[in-house]
Amino acid sequence: MQRKLFLVLSLVCTILCCTVTVYGAIELSRQGRTPQLIKDVYHKDGTPYIAIDDALPALGMSGYWDSVAHVYKIKSPRGRATFFPGGQYLRLGETFYPIKHKPLFIDGRLRVSEDFILEQLAEVLPTPIYYRNLNPISAPDADQGMLDKLFAFLLQKKKSSTEPALRAVAIDPGHGGDDMGTIGRNGIKEKDVVLAVAKKLKKKLKMQLGVPVYLSRDDDYTLSAEQHLGCARHDDVDVFLLLHAQASLVPDEHGVHIYVRPEKDELNGNEGFGNSSMMFALQLSSALRSAGFNVVEVAQAPLLQLVRGNLPTVLIEMGYLSNLEDKNMLNSGIGQQRFADALFVGLQRFANADK
Ligand SMILES: [Zn+2]
Structure with a gap:
């Protein structure tokens, strides 16, 4: 027995x-x-x-x-x-x-x-x-199980969320006015392409999410460093995006670089896992990659003095104006829209993720 x-x-x-x-x-x-x-x-x-x-x-x-x-x-x-x-x-x-x-x-x-x-x-x-x-x-079977779980999660998410996930967004299109930023092939100016992408992203955020979007500038004029950051000072701002483009002497160099400020206390190789700027950067990076953009790196860089230390803040170098392919993408309405759309997806995912 x-x-x-x-x-x-x-x-x-x-x-x-x-x-x-x-x-x-x-x-x-x-x-x-x-x-x-x-x-x-x-x-x-x-x-x-x-x-x-x-x-x-x-x-x-x-x-x-x-x-x-x-x-x-x-x-x-x-x-x-x-x-x-x-x-x-x-x-x-x-x-x-x-x-x-x-x-x-x-x-x-x-x-x-x-x-x-x-x-x-x-x-x-x-x-x-x-x-x-x-x-x-x-x-x-396993995939189906995953999908079921995902739907269950999304339904749950919908039910429980009463507050908007994102209250407001601040975007700083770099440079402007006398400060041209980088000048690329055919005289394309960084100050112009970053403004174009910022405006497209603003429009998308306002139309699809209905949230306020503060731009540091909405036209071609010179700002002080202080004024560039001013748009992030509003109390309801939940994320801050700084847009730039760069150039290289190596014409083949291309792709997107994403930067966040270094974590202050890096003891014993502990990488600061709870860094919300890093989470924001990773969501943007994965959305850009899914949209077919080449993200070269997500890295820490000593960026800037900020209004609020804990505000998720990411600086994006959108591409190389010295590279033919990047320049064509950043200089065309369609390319700018694709880039803005990918940023929108990353922003939305970050806002909806559990933090
Ligand atoms: Zn720049």
Whole structure:
């Protein structure tokens, strides 16, 4: 009798384990090296998760879990990179690379998703990565489950939110008047393209969300540094966006750079996880990427003295006026609108996210 019960129990256990855990295998190496077979692969909602301690040696790197700082540290050819379970970015020096699927502890091991390997780890390596999923799983059930959860979450969100998520937005189109900013190809001026994008974003925010939008300038005139920041002084302002464009002597250099101020207290490599400016920057970055823009980095930079220290504030260098493609995008009404639309999506996501 006892033996029978034991058998039944172990059978139930096996069935349960099979339904919650799906294992697979991958091959991984630096391009041109012998691929390493990794069998301890966990599929969560159709995405393979690989233990970071398996992935790094296969790529000729190493790393360790720092239990004091609560971060994982990678020794890479480009220096020390860090990330943490549940985190939204990989940090390399002062640059933050947004992570799509958060790293998780699964079965007692810190695991990263396939796209973490292909995107974030690829950033820290000088050579391309070879990766092959040996058990690609199409998981319609899991995806459906995810969608159901998402809808349930959205419905819940709608019911509970009585206050508007965003009260007002401040936007500073950089430069103006005598201060042209950067002058790009064909004499395109930074002061003009940033104003055009700011106006389009303002219109979209007013029409779709009905929130007040304060611009530091709505025409081509000179402002003091103080006046540039003045628009963020209104009490109802919840986010502050500073728009710029840049130029380089290297004509190929292109793409978007997003900056936030450095976190003040950086003790023991603790990256200041609760930084709302960083969260805002990551939402903008992911919206821009989804819209097809090349976001080069989300980084910390000693930006500016601010009215309110805790106001989520992000400076965006929208592109290089010295690069033909960027210049054409920023100088055309359609390109400016696409950029403004992407910023709008990022703003909305940030406002609706739990903070
Ligand atoms: Zn500028």
